[in-house]
Structure formats: C-alpha cells, structure tokens
Amino acid sequence: MDTCTVVENIYLLAIITVLSVLQNVFFALKVEKECTSPNSHAAAIERVSCANRNCMDSYPTFMAVMWCAGVCLKQAPAAFAGLLYLVVRHKYFIGYMGQTSQSTPGYLFGKRILFFLVLMCLVGILNYLLAHVYGSEYRETVETFTSFTSTLLLIP
Amino acid sequence: MDTCTVVENIYLLAIITVLSVLQNVFFALKVEKECTSPNSHAAAIERVSCANRNCMDSYPTFMAVMWCAGVCLKQAPAAFAGLLYLVVRHKYFIGYMGQTSQSTPGYLFGKRILFFLVLMCLVGILNYLLAHVYGSEYRETVETFTSFTSTLLLIP
C-alpha cells in the first residue's frame, strides 16, 4: 500500500486535526496565563477553566465522529463540518470567557454539526451494507447530496 | 486504494463509534437537563456531573484501544467487546445516578474489557512481528481463538 494514496484520502481531515490541536494548545495557554497572572479574579479563572473543560470533554467525541464520517463516506463535507465546528468552538470559548449567557447558541450549533456528522457516518455504513447485499452502488448519489447538504450548515 | 475496501475492514468499528457518540450526547443532555432543571438538588447535579466526567475521562482510552485492536487483529471481536463496554458504561452511568455503591461492579467490568482489548492489540502486533521475522503466519489460529475468547466476556 503506497502511503501517498492513504494521505490523498485523509489530508483534509489531517489539516482540520492539526488546526484543532493548535486551538487546544491556544485554549490551554489561555488557561495557564489566567492561572499564573497575579491580578486575576477567582471567578475569571473558574470561568476559563470551565470553558476549557467543556471544550476538552467534547473533543474526542468530535474527532471520532469526524474521522468516521470522512473515512466512511467522503472527506470534503466532513472536513468542512469540522472547520465549522472549530469556528463554533472558538466562539463558544470566547463567549464563555465574557458571559455565560452568550455560550448557549454556540453549544446548540455544535450539536447540529455533530448530528450532521453522525448522519454522514450512518449513511456511509448503510451505503456499504446495501452495496454489499444488493450489489448496487448508491455512493455517487449520496456523495453529491452530502456535499450539497453540508453548505446548509452555514445557515445560523 | 478503493475506499469501499477500507470501509469493509472497519464498518463494525464505525458502528460502535457512532453508538458511543450517541451515548455521549445522551449523557451530555442528561447533565444539561439536570443542571437547568429548577427543582434539582445540588447532590444530584454533582453526582451526574461526576458520572459524566468519569465516562468522558476513559472515553479516548477506550476508542484508541478498540480501534488498535480492530485494525491490528480482527474487527469482529473488537467491536463485540466495544458493544459490551458501551452496555457496561450505560449501567455504570445509571447506577452512579442512583447510588455510588452500585457503580463499582461496572467499573471493574470495564477494566476487564479494556484488558481484553489491550491483549488483542499485543497479540496482533506480536503476530505481525513474528510473521515478519519467521515468515510464518499464525494469524488464522489467533483469529479463531480471539473470536472464541470474546464470548467469555459475557460471563458476569
């Protein structure tokens, strides 16, 4: 198996993963800076730690479902949804640091993206099973449909 | 590399991943509902948060070892052990919400499944290294043995 062929199928997912790791490091540095700063309030430390913990708790779930969706169906819509998720997570983190009430819309948006990725996984697996049983292949129709649907996530 | 061939080797693992993600979302919604409910006790919130945190802490460990075991050796026993782990985790979460003492057996059961998956990884890697060095292939014997052993996990 040529490694280059593998990279061809996952390089967009890898880019999103690297971006998410850089974002994680950014969050961790933000928490560290707030904790070591001499003139920071206990409430601010509590808030930034809580925002970081919420983001970290949902991180493995997001990674698992994004990679599954990308490998089982098609990487482009999965990576696009992942990018949107990162943007939403950033807004959530910044909003949480400011005020708690701002974080709710971001959290709901994240749920919608996760739902879309789970749906992609299910369609990919179902498509494989159907192709395995009936011998017919609906992949191309499904892929076109998914690429179209992923743009609908941009609607706020 | 045809993507369909990749999906053939991992579709059971992907199904378990999707199930685990849905379970994670279920846990998160449970925590959210308990926190926003006006007439919930602080002890109940603390308990459900703790159960969720315990489940989330061990989640990446479980995903990593399940995928390794499935890719290195064989996906069917790994996915079966993963399914058992999800059942055990559900019982652990529900038991934790009721009373702390009920959670201990579930935690021990989870450790046994993880141990089995780690063993599968080690056998798969060892099998590859042996085949690489001696040129002989014990994979078929090992795979039959593993499929048989995974049913032993059902013993309570």
Place this chain on the structure above:
Amino acid sequence: MDTCTVVENIYLLAIITVLSVLQNVFFALKVEKECTSPNSHAAAIERVSCANRNCMDSYPTFMAVMWCAGVCLKQAPAAFAGLLYLVVRHKYFIGYMGQTSQSTPGYLFGKRILFFLVLMCLVGILNYLLAHVYGSEYRETVETFTSFTSTLLLIP
C-alpha cells in the same frame, strides 16, 4: 487490501498507543487507590486527581497529532516522539504527586514534543500537496531530515 500491509505502516504507533493506555490505567489505579485509602489526606487526593485530569485532558490531543504525524509522514519519528511524551508524562505525574513546582519543566517539555509532531503533520500534508501540484517528490529528503531531527528532542 491486505490487513498485514496496513499493520506494517502503523505497528509502532499501535505499540505506543498500547503503552499509553497501560499508563492511563496505571494513573487511574493510582487515583482509585488514593481515594479508597483510609489514611490519605484530602490534599494528596486533590493533587493526584488534578495530575490525572491534566494528563487525561491532553491525551486525545496527543493521540490525534501522533497518529496524523505517523500516517502523513513516517511512523518511526512519530512513535519515538510519542515514547518521549509518555516518559515526560510519567515524570510529570510523579512530580505532581510530590510537589507542584516540579511539574513545570515536564509540562514545557510536553509542549515541545507536541510542537514537533504538529510540524511533522504540516510537513507531511505540505509535501503531499506539493507533490500533487508540481509532480515532484521531496518525501525522501524530508523523511531523512525528520528522523535526524527527532533525536534532537532528547536534549533536555
């Protein structure tokens, strides 16, 4: 796709993953032992829980970036960096249990390893994109350079 060929490209990463899972279980047992021990101080429980939480929070980030680096570029330097990360994490955990001030160097060292792995990912993706666009292949030069650079991580 022969499964054995896949294992050939990832077996070092799988070994590191299994080691990290065993380390996670060791950390969890340490926390459990400290919590159930009758004559342990609240400060010691707090310290070991905090060390465990810090390690667990950064675990999915480390796994994602190590696997990406290993798959996109080359597995040997990625696995070597992963092994160093596990050693550093162990020193961090032990140092945290003793005294808080000892943990800072370990944390910084971990950041340097993560930075190296992120760099490997970026080089791997960039290399693929360049090869895709220009039709030329710098992979071999890059791989030799990376194997050499990974030894520089040993400098304290």
